[in-house]
Amino acid sequence: MILSNPKGTQDFLPPYGDQKALVENEFRKVVSLYGFSEIVNPTFEHTELYLRSTGLTTDIVTKQMYTFTDKGNRELALRPEGTPGVVRAVLQNKLKLPVRLFYIGPMFRYERPQKGRYREFFQLGVEVIGESEPETDVEIIEMGMRFFNQINLSDLIVKVNSVGCPICRPKFRVQLRLFLDKNLEQICDDCKIRVEQNPMRVFDCKVEKCKEIYHDAPKISDNLCYDCQNHFQAVLKELNERKIPFELDKMMVRGLDYYTRTAFEFVPTGSSELGSQDSVGGGGRYDNLVEDFGGPKTPAIGFALGLDRILICLGNALTSRKLVYIIALDAQALKQGRQLLDTLRNAEIPALINPPDKNLRAALGIADNLSCEYVIIIGANEMQKKVYTLKNLTQRSQQEIPQDKIVEVLSKK
């Protein structure tokens, strides 16, 4: 069947395409208040970029990348996430630090699609490169919350944790490993694999039995080194002072290898439409990534929001369009209508004119289908009286407006 989209992709049909753009623009507005500039990166990069950043132990890299060899024998991958590309661009172009960047665009991961999870999905992301202060962490968390408020998605908290750094994490891993080895008999099969590959991920397990056991396990946030501990305390204090609704979640560990210190997730609280996915976004510090790429030691932090999931949460909250539909009833009126169409558009009022052969009833039906807010009727009566009949479709009301006042009247609406 040719007439079908590839698995895990979606068409944003009207009005969802418009709604998507609306959310993107709100995001642009909010982040620009915090001094972020938009960066547009390629949709594919050298595969190696992701191997060295996102991490060799992550599923994203080991199983989910869309990789291909191009005609010049380059090993490339459709981007599974945005951060590596941004960091690469910053280093390559030697941007002055600190820098605040945001991006909007599609990401690709080969996995089984389900509710709120697609092979092509859209992310809204921010990266702050070159700022180490705990206040920055809180500032961008607060910015995220402000964005969610702005789009009326306020039933939401942020889960916060610290995942340490290369100084404290290895020590902790040994400690955790000891604990897990003692309980190896009781944990599930998946967790047994995690113990070998990446012990901290056991905290993500959804099996009740495992959760009970891990309740008593040592936690990374209780075993931070001096600097990480100070940083984390400062973040928590600042979150409290700024009255940001957060929850300290010592079990939260994030999936990407490069995270250090502060990690967080935006989680809807109300009756979620997201199925088994619980977060609409997440992020954290990655203080070593720039150095890992061969750059100078540079602290950084960022987050990514799932646009598709946000749209699911918003549901059918549709905004009525401010589209004006002009209906001309005869040839003379049509000529007048076409002039009016130009006038309206020049005044930045979105407008359409009906095809000449439709009668009034049918034309109103079309206006209805297009969910126009206003209709302007031009017929012999209007031509004679030098007025337009302006009809409000939602209020089912109409009035005659002098022809030279129409732009003025519509501009106010």
Next chain:
RNA sequence: GUGAGUGUAGCUCAACUUGGUUAGAGCACCUGACUGUGGCUCAGGAUGUUGGGGGUUCAAUUCCCCUCACUCACCCCA
């Protein structure tokens, strides 16, 4: 990658259990009643390779196998 469930008109679904002449309904759509007033009403109309392929059978939407798609969950993540 693993497991479960669904695919019938544009949409939501019925008929399948116990195979049997032209596969139905509601909404939507088209036409008209209504030749300058849309969401209502009434009358009429069009619509399906029953996801695709194969098998069993005199006969398959119905039973069996394969495949594809969707949904849900696991895994993982936005």
